[in-house]
Amino acid sequence: MVNMRPLAIATAVFSFASSAFCVESNLTKPLISKLILPSSFKPPQSFKNVNLVHVVSLEKGYPKEAINVQIENVAKTPQDEYFIPFTARQMETIGGLEVKDRKDAESGVFEVEAVEFDTTSDTQFYRIKLPSPLAPKAQQTLGISFSYLSALTPLPASIAQQDKQFLVYEFSAYCPSSYVTLKQKTEVKFPTTNIPEYTILPGGKGAPESPQKQGAKFTYGSFSELPAGAVEVVKVRYEFTKPLIHVSRLERDIEVSHWGGNVAFEERYVMTNRAANLSKPFSRVEWASQQYYNPPTSAVKELKFPLRVGSLDPYFTDVIGNVSTSRFRSNKREANLEIKPRYPVFGGWNYPFRIGWNADLKKYLRQLNTGTGYVLNVPFLEGPKQPEGIEYEHIELRVILPEGAENVQYSTTLPLVSTSTSLHRTFMDTTGRTALTLTAINIVDDYRERELIVMYDYPLLAGYRKPIVIFSSVLVLFITAWGIGTLDVSIKGKKRP
Structure with a gap:
């Protein structure tokens, strides 16, 4: 927790900082939640996703994902808790999860908390606390971003010194969500156009198959209404002949x-x-x-x-x-x-x-x-x-x-x-x-x-x-040396009478 100082000090801090930011950010809080829920917990269906765009960036040595979603409160009372599901493995490797209001950048980042579950459940959640409760039938656009560590796998696992390197990444073409999603699509950005293998999803109701390719960008969808928890696992293999630098x-x-x-x-x-x-x-x-x-x-x-x-x-x-x-x-x-x-x-x-x-x-x-x-x-x-x-x-x-x-x-x-x-x-x-x-x-x-x-x-x-310690030490050393110098340490024989 961050202890705040008086307003005058905070003003001085902001004037010194090269860029302003919210000092009350929840991100200075530990990510270990005090909220423990049973493994059978399911988020209340208080929201629906009106429109969702899921962006998976594979342009670096780690996958970075962004979810831009327009949510609507479908409950009869104001709501301020929105849940995002992840697997247990993803919870171990996820990093830097931030949530902002896409239409109000000055509102800063939202409070985000990792919810603890019984180990018997593979589905776990992050809980987003909206700055103010969302009224019934009101909408808000969230920008959610995060990365995964150690999530890319070389295939083949061993190559010659001059060979090209290919990586494999597995994800869901349906963005995992705790709520019904009316419309969504998933965009995948690659570092090159050399993508020898990828999962193809058949189209439905006259829609073309996915993904649609545009250079180094693939698009899965768009998909019509999907229930909460819907998952469609896809896998891509692409060239990435660069190091995967991991600082343990x-x-x-x-x-x-x-x-x-x-x-x-x-x-x-x-x-x-x-x-x-x-x-x-x-x-x-x-x-x-x-x-x-x-x-x-x-x-x-x-x-x-x-x-x-x-x-x-x-x-x-x-x-x-x-x-x-x-x-x-x-x-x-x-x-x-x-x-x-x-x-x-x-x-x-x-x-x-x-x-x-x-x-x-x-x-x-x-x-x-x-x-x-x-x-x-x-x-x-x-x-x-x-x-x-x-x-x-x-x-x-x-x-x-x-x-x-x-x-x-x-x-x-x-x-x-x-x-x-x-x-x-x-x-x-x-x-x-x-x-x-x-x-x-x-x-x-x-x-x-x-x-x-x-x-x-x-x-x-x-x-x-x-300086006082140094001066005192030198003074003590000088006095000690002077005192030793005044001692008579010579060996003299006794005079005979």
């Missing part, structure tokens, strides 16, 4: 130093390529010969990190040590870090590494006009920006504030599963620095640059704590 764990540290006027970033990655495995041992000669004409490949050759302007002192290391295959370009308009792993990362291979850089604290921190409050505005997630996209299974972000920081509060629109505050002890600390830890799961790179705003108090005395 990302640890991101942001360390703030008021005295140094610096903010230090460090990111530690455990990266896996989920692409097709090699059917033969890796050939360095074959790989080197390919680099002259740069053909498409499912291996990870390089990663590009667009950093904030003004970033400096980057470094790139792995488990062996420093990696020299990197390039950093920085000027008044951009700051780009380009790294090449120590070896090309093919399907099934892992590559743990870390990067880091520094930045001027003034670009991220503002002091409030009254009191001892500060506002820190940093990206929650930066990471590589790749055309094939990147999926993150587990993200742990630590914001390490100066020693003595108190009354720490935060706001973000990224879905979180847990938050905690602890003490982080480093050199010359007394009590330790305040560290805010935020955890997110199943996130994709579409969330790059989502803002994290941290508000905290930093009393004047706390700011002078470290």
Whole structure:
């Protein structure tokens, strides 16, 4: 839960943020619901879907789906709960589910909650809480978007070093819904026009068979009235000769130093390529010969990190040590870090590494006009920006504030599963620095640059704590050295009478 500060502080926060957003967003709440329903639960038929467009995007290394649906309240009383069904497997891999009003973008995201069920049921739900109850016979247009991690399967599972890669994705041509749908269609967007296999659905009542093809876009439907829970499983196989970059764990540290006027970033990655495995041992000669004409490949050759302007002192290391295959370009308009792993990362291979850089604290921190409050505005997630996209299974972000920081509060629109505050002890600390830890799961790179705003108090005395400690330590050392120097430690024999 996000604790809100007074209106004056919130105003200062918004003036500092590069773009406004709703600080009361439900997405800062854990996705673990407190609502537990029996496995026999069925959503009340309070709504009907008047028109629904289901868009499945396969243009990146993870499927992204969007549901644009016009709903109508068919109950006799106002309703504010809308349910979306998913299978148990989908609930484990779904990420970044957001719901907005398609006709009122300024209303922000709606409250979304994962409903817990008995394990005996394979159908589970997300519950959408409408901002205000929808009156009987009234309509509203919802925009629902989400992604799935680890949902694409290479077929064949093993390929030669120079072969093309094909992926398989299975979904329902009828968008799964808890309510009757009067009209709907499903659009599938592919990265190329090379789609050798796909499910064909026969047309009915004079309608043509599905899908209708238009370049790299397929359309299933449109379909007339369908009952709640209707499913029509289809499968597509398409060319995607790019890596499937999966980060199983990302640890991101942001360390703030008021005295140094610096903010230090460090990111530690455990990266896996989920692409097709090699059917033969890796050939360095074959790989080197390919680099002259740069053909498409499912291996990870390089990663590009667009950093904030003004970033400096980057470094790139792995488990062996420093990696020299990197390039950093920085000027008044951009700051780009380009790294090449120590070896090309093919399907099934892992590559743990870390990067880091520094930045001027003034670009991220503002002091409030009254009191001892500060506002820190940093990206929650930066990471590589790749055309094939990147999926993150587990993200742990630590914001390490100066020693003595108190009354720490935060706001973000990224879905979180847990938050905690602890003490982080480093050199010359007394009590330790305040560290805010935020955890997110199943996130994709579409969330790059989502803002994290941290508000905290930093009393004047706390700011002078470290200089006092350093001065006291030096003074004690000096007095100790002087005291030792005055001791007479010479060995003298006793004088005989």
